Amino acid sequence: MSENLYEILQSRFPKDPDAPCLILPDNSEISYGRLGQESARYANLLISLGVKPGDRVAVQVRKSPQALFLYLGALRSGAVYLPMNDAYQRHEVEYFLSDARPRVFICRPQSRDLAVELGQKAGVSHILELDDEGGGALAEMAAKEPALFSTVPRKGDDIAAILYTSGTTGRPKGAMLSHENLATNAEVLHKYWGFRPKDVLLHMLPIFHVHGLFVAIHCMLLNGSAMFFEPRFDVRRVLKLLPKSTVFMGVPTYYTRLLADPGFTKEICTNMRLFISGSAPLLPETFQEFRKRTGHTILERYGMTEGNMFTSNPYDGERRAGTVGFPLPGVTLRIVDEENMPVEPEAVGEIQVKGKSIFRGYWNMPEKTREEFTADGFFKTGDLGKIDKDGYISIVGRAKDLVISGGLNIYPKEIEEMIDALPGVLESAVIGVPHPDFGEAAVAVVVRRKDNDGTALTGERIIAFLKKRIAGFKVPKRVYFTGELPRNTMGKIQKKALREEFGSSFSTPKNL
Ligand code: MCA
Ligand code: AMP
Numbered sequence: 001m002s003e004n005l006y007e008i009l010q011s012r013f014p015k016d017p018d019a020p021c022l023i024l025p026d027n028s029e030i031s032y033g034r035l036g037q038e039s040a041r042y043a044n045l046l047i048s049l050g051v052k053p054g055d056r057v058a059v060q061v062r063k064s065p066q067a068l069f070l071y072l073g074a075l076r077s078g079a080v081y082l083p084m085n086d087a088y089q090r091h092e093v094e095y096f097l098s099d100a101r102p103r104v105f106i107c108r109p110q111s112r113d114l115a116v117e118l119g120q121k122a123g124v125s126h127i128l129e130l131d132d133e134g135g136g137a138l139a140e141m142a143a144k145e146p147a148l149f150s151t152v153p154r155k156g157d158d159i160a161a162i163l164y165t166s167g168t169t170g171r172p173k174g175a176m177l178s179h180e181n182l183a184t185n186a187e188v189l190h191k192y193w194g195f196r197p198k199d200v201l202l203h204m205l206p207i208f209h210v211h212g213l214f215v216a217i218h219c220m221l222l223n224g225s226a227m228f229f230e231p232r233f234d235v236r237r238v239l240k241l242l243p244k245s246t247v248f249m250g251v252p253t254y255y256t257r258l259l260a261d262p263g264f265t266k267e268i269c270t271n272m273r274l275f276i277s278g279s280a281p282l283l284p285e286t287f288q289e290f291r292k293r294t295g296h297t298i299l300e301r302y303g304m305t306e307g308n309m310f311t312s313n314p315y316d317g318e319r320r321a322g323t324v325g326f327p328l329p330g331v332t333l334r335i336v337d338e339e340n341m342p343v344e345p346e347a348v349g350e351i352q353v354k355g356k357s358i359f360r361g362y363w364n365m366p367e368k369t370r371e372e373f374t375a376d377g378f379f380k381t382g383d384l385g386k387i388d389k390d391g392y393i394s395i396v397g398r399a400k401d402l403v404i405s406g407g408l409n410i411y412p413k414e415i416e417e418m419i420d421a422l423p424g425v426l427e428s429a430v431i432g433v434p435h436p437d438f439g440e441a442a443v444a445v446v447v448r449r450k451d452n453d454g455t456a457l458t459g460e461r462i463i464a465f466l467k468k469r470i471a472g473f474k475v476p477k478r479v480y481f482t483g484e485l486p487r488n489t490m491g492k493i494q495k496k497a498l499r500e501e502f503g504s505s506f507s508t509p510k511n512l
Pocket of ligand 2: 165210277278279280281282300301302303304305306324381383395398404409
């Protein structure tokens, strides 16, 4: 039997082909029947472009229904879907293409020249455009394809998607997620979060990451009900659509932004069944304030690109602030010390996980993959956590050097290397500090060379330099200069000391 994820999702589509799947900002609807037909057209198109099972289809476009058809079409064709944040620039895209060597690359029209240049270097056979409204060459070609397609059978172990996640050291790694990884997690979440036939999801997350693409969309397609499919998070649109929705998923920034708006009231949430938060820590203050304002208790869960969702607060039981709940069914989770030995109850250690949703390894990096698993098959998350006496897990820090800003990951090493290469810079450290909107924001602490008088090397210039080269969200919000960076006796930079020194760069308003 085929274990293609699309077939598993499709088996749960409603019997009525006219049942709505997507509700768009102009109030038009895309039915489940049409979703099946459109994804068939995109699958036919990919096959006609020579895509064979296992070929990568790289995609860097804005969110649109057509981008979703493309994702499902890629699954159906047996291809490996490779989504990229549309904020990524030359430096980032070049690496992903040269590493993943996709057969097809779908880009925005405004990046076509760059896509052609980088695509040719990486041996990409076809580069097609999909614009922000879902039009362009790709959509036009797909429209000419038949609306029927026999989904290519896949085994559970076959790779469905590659999502790049940067590393704390070295190059970004392509996490290979299999059809089974994605299907298992989707089934578990759908059940655990108690989805009901008439649920309506307000979908505002981007669809180039696990949260928006897999967690949110798979749950809804398994549920066979409708989602408001919005291009981006927008408080005004939330206020308008929440009264007609029952489920919302977001990163903590979405919740702090909602709370900052006086129009976000209990009345607006009357129809709501569930608010879910993840991708970054939800502050207990936000959790409490949200409950006070709306009467709803946000359900926080925890996961990672390499393994989908690992834990969740309960749907029916007590949802505890500052915790990420319990291991999901099918996930074995342990907290260990540096020798991979389980720690005492309530002691802090690294979180390690095992289960069917854990990825199949890093693309082309067998060595790295081996390093990230223990001898007994647990994946090392690099997150530090503890389990309280009632079994609730909390994340208390990260062993990995990572900043999570508005739910997006920033790897300091990538930014430090760029700053260090600038003339006049001796060295730099990028750290995460509390930020009222993004939860955490990156700031850079830079040491000038002795012979640099500082006229050319200003914080503004460093920021302007970085903005031209990397995705905007990774650019430090501020740059500080210092005489030297604090180091321990081993010569390692003490980022903790820097976080203490610069931690109040953006003070948090009291009410959040
Ligand atoms: C945008 N900017 C940011 C961020 N987003 N800066 C820091 N952190 C961010 N997250 C910067 C832009 O570069 C730009 O800078 C300025 O803010 C305005 O950009 P814009 O796109 O208009 O911002 P926005 O629309 O307000 O976006 C903020 C956002 C968005 C809504 C919080 O970042 C977002 O939707 N985040 C969710 C990401 C997500 O889906 N994460 C899940 C990953 P300038 O003006 O200087 O140019 S999956 C995951 O983590 C795991 C598996 C899990 O557990 O879910
Ligand atoms: P990513 O590499 O984008 O998949 O990000 C995964 C990381 O996000 C995890 O390793 C955690 O550090 C963090 N994360 C996800 N959910 C939560 C959460 N609820 N609380 C704290 N950190 C989280």
